[in-house]
Amino acid sequence: MGSPGPRFAHHVSGMESKGNRLSGDACDRDWIWEREIETASAEDSFRLAAGAWERQFRRLRESSPFYARKFREAGLGSSFVGLADLQNLPLTGKHEFKTALEEDPPFGNNLCVEPNLVKRVYQTSGTTGSPNILALTRADMETWTVMGTRTYYATGIHEHSSVLSTFGAGPFVAGHTHFALLRIGSRTIPVAPGDTERVLFSLRAGIADTLLATASFAQYLANRLEKTDEQPSQIPLTHIVTGGEPGGGIPAIRDHIEKVLGVTVTEVMGIGDVAPSLFGECPHQQGMHFCGMGHVWPELIEPETLEPMEIETGAVGELVYTALTREAMPVVRFRGADIVRIEGTSCACERTTFRMRVLGRRDDMFIVRGVNVYPAAILSVVGDYRPRVTGRARVVRQAGEVSVTPPVPIEVEVPDGRESDPKLVDELTEAIHTKLVFRSQVTLVPETEFGEAGYKTKLTVSRS
Ligand SMILES: [Zn+2]
Numbered sequence: 001m002g003s004p005g006p007r008f009a010h011h012v013s014g015m016e017s018k019g020n021r022l023s024g025d026a027c028d029r030d031w032i033w034e035r036e037i038e039t040a041s042a043e044d045s046f047r048l049a050a051g052a053w054e055r056q057f058r059r060l061r062e063s064s065p066f067y068a069r070k071f072r073e074a075g076l077g078s079s080f081v082g083l084a085d086l087q088n089l090p091l092t093g094k095h096e097f098k099t100a101l102e103e104d105p106p107f108g109n110n111l112c113v114e115p116n117l118v119k120r121v122y123q124t125s126g127t128t129g130s131p132n133i134l135a136l137t138r139a140d141m142e143t144w145t146v147m148g149t150r151t152y153y154a155t156g157i158h159e160h161s162s163v164l165s166t167f168g169a170g171p172f173v174a175g176h177t178h179f180a181l182l183r184i185g186s187r188t189i190p191v192a193p194g195d196t197e198r199v200l201f202s203l204r205a206g207i208a209d210t211l212l213a214t215a216s217f218a219q220y221l222a223n224r225l226e227k228t229d230e231q232p233s234q235i236p237l238t239h240i241v242t243g244g245e246p247g248g249g250i251p252a253i254r255d256h257i258e259k260v261l262g263v264t265v266t267e268v269m270g271i272g273d274v275a276p277s278l279f280g281e282c283p284h285q286q287g288m289h290f291c292g293m294g295h296v297w298p299e300l301i302e303p304e305t306l307e308p309m310e311i312e313t314g315a316v317g318e319l320v321y322t323a324l325t326r327e328a329m330p331v332v333r334f335r336g337a338d339i340v341r342i343e344g345t346s347c348a349c350e351r352t353t354f355r356m357r358v359l360g361r362r363d364d365m366f367i368v369r370g371v372n373v374y375p376a377a378i379l380s381v382v383g384d385y386r387p388r389v390t391g392r393a394r395v396v397r398q399a400g401e402v403s404v405t406p407p408v409p410i411e412v413e414v415p416d417g418r419e420s421d422p423k424l425v426d427e428l429t430e431a432i433h434t435k436l437v438f439r440s441q442v443t444l445v446p447e448t449e450f451g452e453a454g455y456k457t458k459l460t461v462s463r464s
Contacts (some may be wrong), residue, residue, distance in 0.1 A: 018283055027158055031282075033153040038352070039351060040293070048293070057081060091320065120140075143295050144179070144276060147295055147296070148270075151280035153184055154282050155283075157181070166194070166213045176277070199213075209237060210241065211241070212240075214245055214456050215248045222261055223390055233260065238262075238264065248266070250383070252382070269338075275296060278290070279291060290353040290354050297324055299320045300317040301335075312345065313345060316339065319356075320334060339374065366460075379391070379393055385424065388421065394410070394411050416446045425444060
């Protein structure tokens with residue numbers, strides 16, 4: 001054999017020739033955490049999942065009053081439903097857990113184990129005022145860690161990384177990130193969400209080379225350092241992992257952050273009721289890989305008709321999840337409410353799991369003259385007008401309104417003092433019309449009035 005070249009020989013067409021590691025990473029560890037599982041063939045992945053599902057299905061029938069009833073009401077009788085026929089089972093919506101909780105407090109009748117086996121309880125945001133309960137056994141916590149470790153390792157975080165995390169711990173599942181980072185063996189520096197001063201101190205001091213943050217916060221940081229620092233890219237930060245909202249995958253946002261701070265931006269995503277970290281984007285930056293193999297079974301459905309769709313390149317639909325190994329609170333065909341586009345089913349990094357980007361939340365979608373619009377698309381248009389805009393924007397809708405009659409009211413955040421710029425309003429209105437094909441009514445809102453910078457940005461606000 002000739003030169004001791006890289007181990008990846010094949011090339012996936014259309015991909016930029018980026019490495020399997022982040023630039024500057026010279027370590028010799030495999031860049032895939034669980035190579036056998038993450039590069040398995042579709043047949044092997046299915047076989048692994050099908051075996052787990054068989055056990056899970058029997059358990060649900062015997063131990064979950066919630067699912068036993070759902071299956072009964074769906075007229076299943078006593079027949080076994082295999083993984084290949086999962087679409088014959090009913091979908092589960094988040095709102096159903098509220099009823100489940102009310103019927104059998106404190107955990108709900110979707111609890112599948114003895115209460116004394118519940119070793120961790122998270123409170124997630126419910127669909128209405130009060131929180132939902134998420135109970136985990138020890139094994140459930142371990143399973144989350146396994147999937148989270150694959151996820152963060154896929155982004156390029158390795159043992160030698162030093163990670164500043166602004167993902168909130170508290171009662172929220174995002175705090176589980178720390179278990180995954182501990183498993184990888186990286187250094188972690190936890191900071192509260194939105195604590196800009198501590199983040200800046202840590203980055204300037206060179207304590208961290210990696211930052212975990214929402215896309216909004218990363219964008220805010222880039223905007224702020226662009227103003228205050230002569231050369232913000234001199235800060236010893238090389239990698240930002242965004243999560244909690246779309247944005248890290250939107251070129252207008254990602255490219256700006258990368259350019260200003262001299263970093264690579266990759267994305268992660270999780271779903272509170274399924275797993276806090278379930279998708280991670282590799283350094284090839286072509287969308288987030290599914291990282292739940294063997295523990296979670298994903299399906300794609302058409303969000304209106306609820307018909308199953310093939311997970312294939314270019315498909316757009318809603319992801320639905322089934323927990324194959326979860327003990328305390330398994331979910332079956334749980335609607336994740338994120339509308340995604342499948343970017344591919346192979347990758348130059350050798351992972352065989354599908355890659356995707358989030359287009360937006362199902363609830364955020366609105367319809368203008370028969371065309372579906374996701375507010376995240378507006379960010380891609382607005383981002384091109386930096387530095388006259390900050391990059392944040394939102395749609396104003398009447399409560400519950402899905403079909404919007406143009407002009408669609410859009411608020412665009414601008415630096416303070418720049419709110420009277422009729423030329424910018426015209427340019428934005430024109431660009432939105434050209435690229436997104438609907439008429440809008442743009443209002444410029446100064447930073448001080450737009451609302452809390454630095455955590456998540458709500459893409460839709462309801463006003464009556
Ligand atoms: Zn990849």
